[in-house]
Amino acid sequence: MANKFLEISQVGIEFPTPNGPFCALRGVDFTIDKGEFVSIIGHSGCGKSTVLNIVAGLYQATEGGVILDGREVDEPGPDRAVVFQSHALMPWLNVYENVALGVEQVFKGQKNKAEMKSWIEHNLKLVKMDHAMHKMPHEISGGMKQRVGIARCLAMQPKVMLMDEPFGALDALTRANLQDSVMEIQKELDTTVILITHDVDEAVLMSDKIVMMSNGPAAKVGEILDIELARPRERLALSKSDQFNFYRQQVLSFLYEKKGVVDFDEAKKQREVSDHAPETAEKIS
Amino acid sequence: MSTHTQEVPQSRAADLLNALGRALLAFDVKVVLYPIMGLVAFCIVWSITANRIDTSLGKFPGPAQVYEQATVLVDEHRETKQKAAAFYERQEKRNAAKLAKDPNAKVKIRKYTGKETFFDQIFTSLKTVMFGFVIASLIAVPAGIVCGLSDGIYKAVNPLIQIFKPVSPLAWLPLITMVVSAVYVSDDPFFEKSFLNSAFTVALCCLWPTLINTAVGVANVDKDLLNVSRVIKLPALTHVRKIILPASIPMIFTGLRLSLATGWMVLIAAEMLSQNPGLGKFVWDEFQNGSSNSLSRIMVAVVVIGVIGFALDRLILMIQRWVSWDKLAVLR
Numbered sequence: 001m002a003n004k005f006l007e008i009s010q011v012g013i014e015f016p017t018p019n020g021p022f023c024a025l026r027g028v029d030f031t032i033d034k035g036e037f038v039s040i041i042g043h044s045g046c047g048k049s050t051v052l053n054i055v056a057g058l059y060q061a062t063e064g065g066v067i068l069d070g071r072e073v074d075e076p077g078p079d080r081a082v083v084f085q086s087h088a089l090m091p092w093l094n095v096y097e098n099v100a101l102g103v104e105q106v107f108k109g110q111k112n113k114a115e116m117k118s119w120i121e122h123n124l125k126l127v128k129m130d131h132a133m134h135k136m137p138h139e140i141s142g143g144m145k146q147r148v149g150i151a152r153c154l155a156m157q158p159k160v161m162l163m164d165e166p167f168g169a170l171d172a173l174t175r176a177n178l179q180d181s182v183m184e185i186q187k188e189l190d191t192t193v194i195l196i197t198h199d200v201d202e203a204v205l206m207s208d209k210i211v212m213m214s215n216g217p218a219a220k221v222g223e224i225l226d227i228e229l230a231r232p233r234e235r236l237a238l239s240k241s242d243q244f245n246f247y248r249q250q251v252l253s254f255l256y257e258k259k260g261v262v263d264f265d266e267a268k269k270q271r272e273v274s275d276h277a278p279e280t281a282e283k284i285s
Numbered sequence: 286m287s288t289h290t291q292e293v294p295q296s297r298a299a300d301l302l303n304a305l306g307r308a309l310l311a312f313d314v315k316v317v318l319y320p321i322m323g324l325v326a327f328c329i330v331w332s333i334t335a336n337r338i339d340t341s342l343g344k345f346p347g348p349a350q351v352y353e354q355a356t357v358l359v360d361e362h363r364e365t366k367q368k369a370a371a372f373y374e375r376q377e378k379r380n381a382a383k384l385a386k387d388p389n390a391k392v393k394i395r396k397y398t399g400k401e402t403f404f405d406q407i408f409t410s411l412k413t414v415m416f417g418f419v420i421a422s423l424i425a426v427p428a429g430i431v432c433g434l435s436d437g438i439y440k441a442v443n444p445l446i447q448i449f450k451p452v453s454p455l456a457w458l459p460l461i462t463m464v465v466s467a468v469y470v471s472d473d474p475f476f477e478k479s480f481l482n483s484a485f486t487v488a489l490c491c492l493w494p495t496l497i498n499t500a501v502g503v504a505n506v507d508k509d510l511l512n513v514s515r516v517i518k519l520p521a522l523t524h525v526r527k528i529i530l531p532a533s534i535p536m537i538f539t540g541l542r543l544s545l546a547t548g549w550m551v552l553i554a555a556e557m558l559s560q561n562p563g564l565g566k567f568v569w570d571e572f573q574n575g576s577s578n579s580l581s582r583i584m585v586a587v588v589v590i591g592v593i594g595f596a597l598d599r600l601i602l603m604i605q606r607w608v609s610w611d612k613l614a615v616l617r
Contacts, residue, residue, distance in 0.1 A: 090510060090528065091611065101517060
C-alpha cells in the first residue's frame with residue numbers, strides 16, 4: 001500500500017446548502033499505480049465527478065486527502081490536467097492557440113518558441129488534429145473539439161490525466177473512434193488516467209481497474225474490479241469474449257442489482273423480501 | 286503560359302459579374318421600401334397634426350418648414366465661415382502691412398468671435414459626449430471587471446452603484462460646476478470650464494450601465510473555462526486578458542451602448558440647463574429667441590439629435606464587430 005503513485009485516502013466532502021451541510025462523499029478510498037487506466041463508474045449524481053474535481057484540486061476535500069507522487073494535492077495544477085465533458089475550448093482561440101494557452105504557461109522558461117511550436121504540433125498530431133490547427137472551435141465537430149481538449153491536456157504533460165465523462169456528449173461512432181484513440185495514446189505514453197463514465201462497455205473496454213461508486217448522499221467506493229484483459233483490446237473481438245462479458249456482467253450487477261447500495265446485506269434482504277412477496281400473496285388468496 | 290495569364294483577368298471579371306448578379310438577386314426590396322414607407326407615413330401624419338396645433342409662435346412646424354429651416358441653417362453656417370475667412374484674411378493683411386513698416390511691431394492675432402453656427406454646436410456636443418464617454422469607459426470597464434471577479438468587492442460597491450445610478454444628471458450639474466471652477470484653475474486652460482462641466486456630467490451618468498454590464502458579464506463567464514484557467518495556473522493578469530476579457534466582450538459592449546445613449550441624452554439636457562455650448566444651448570437659445578422660425582429650428586435640432594444618437598450607437602456596434610472574436614454573432 002505504501003508509496004502508491006496516486007492515493008485517494010478517506011476523502012469526504014460536504015457542501016453547504018440552505019438546509020445545512022450536504023455530505024456528498026464520505027470515506028472514498030482507493031489507490032492508482034503509475035500508468036494505470038482507472039475508470040470511476042456510478043449512477044448520475046453519485047459524486048463521481050466530485051471525486052475527480054477533488055483530485056484535480058478544483059474542490060477541497062473536507063475530510064481525508066489526495067497524495068500524488070508523494071505530494072499532497074491542495075490546488076489545481078497542470079500536473080493533473082482535466083479533459084472536460086463540455087470540451088471547454090476558448091471559442092475565441094483557434095485549435096492551435098487553445099493548446100498553446102497551456103503549453104506557454106507550463107513550459108515557460110523550459111522550452112523556446114520553436115520547441116513549443118513543435119511540441120504543440122506534436123500533440124495535435126497525436127490526436128489526429130494537426131490538419132485543422134488553424135480552425136476555430138465552432139468550425140469543427142464535437143468529436144474533434146474533444147480531441148483538441150485531449151491534446152491540450154496531454155500537452156501539459158500531466159502526471160495523471162483526469163477525464164470527466166469526455167465522450168458523454170458524442171454519438172456512438174465518434175465515441176468508439178475516440179475511445180480507440182485514447183487507448184492508443186495511453187499505451188504509447190504510459191499516461192496515468194482517471195476516467196469518469198456512466199457507460200459500462202466503455203469502462204470495461206478501456207480500464208485496468210473499475211472503481212464502482214455507491215449512490216449518494218455520502219457516496220463511497222462500493223467495489224473495485226480489476227480488468228485483466230490483454231492489451232491492445234479490439235472492441236469487436238472483445239464483444240464475443242466471455243471474459244469481457246463476465247466483467248460487464250459484474251459491473252451491471254453492481255449498478256442495477258445492488259442499485260449501488262453499499263450495505264449489501266441490506267440489499268440482499270430487500271431482494272429476499274421482494275422474492276417472497278408473491279408467495280405470501282398467493283397463500284392469502 | 287500565355288493562356289494562363291489570359292485566364293486570370295477573365296475569371297476575375299466573371300467573378301465580379303457573378304458577385305454583382307448575386308448581390309442584385311439578394312437585394313431585398315423590402316429592406317429599403319418598408320423603412321421608406323414608414324417614414325413617408327410618419328411625415329404625412331406629422332404634417333396633418335402639425336397644421337392643427339396653434340402656438341403663440343405660430344403653427345407647429347410641419348416637415349416642409351423644418352426642411353426649409355434646415356437649409357437656412359446650412360446657409361447661415363456657410364455665411365459665417367465666409368465671414369470668418371474674410372476676417373482672418375483682413376487680419377493677416379493688416380499684420381503683414383504693419384510688419385513691412387516696422388519689423389519690430391507687435392502683431393496681434395485675434396480669433397474670430399462670430400456667433401456659433403448650428404454645425405459648430407453639433408461639433409461641440411459630439412466632442413463633449415465622446416470625451417465624457419471615454420473617461421467613463423476607462424473607469425467603468427476596469428472597475429466592472431474587478432467587481433465581476435470578486436464577489437466581496439461587488440457586495441461592497443453594489444449599494445453605491447444602486448444609489449447613484451438613478452440620480453438625474455441635472456442634480457449633479459451644480460456640484461460639478463462648483464468643483465470644476467474651484468479645482469480647475471489655470472491661466473491658459475487647455476479645456477474650457479463649460480466643456481469640462483458637461484463632459485463630467487456625461488461621464489457620471491455613463492459610468493453605471495457599463496459598470497453593471499461588465500460586472501455581470503465577468504461574473505457569468507463559463508465555469509469550465511475558468512476551471513481550465515485554474516488548471517493551467519494562468520497568472521491573474523493573463524487570466525483577465527486571455528479569458529475574462531474576450532468572454533465578456535458582448536456584455537461590455539452592451540453596457541457601452543447603453544452608456545453612450547444615456548450620455549447623449551444627458552448632454553443635451555445639461556447644455557440646456559447650464560448654457561454650455563452645444564446642441565442643447567442651440568435649442569434653448571431658439572426657445573428664448575421666440576421668432577416665428579424658432580420651432581422649426583428646434584425641430585431640426587431634434588431630428589439631428591436623434592440621427593446622431595443612432596449614428597453613435599452604430600459606431601459602437603461597428604467597434605464591437607471589429608473587436609469581437611465572434612464574427613458570426615448577430616448584433617442588433
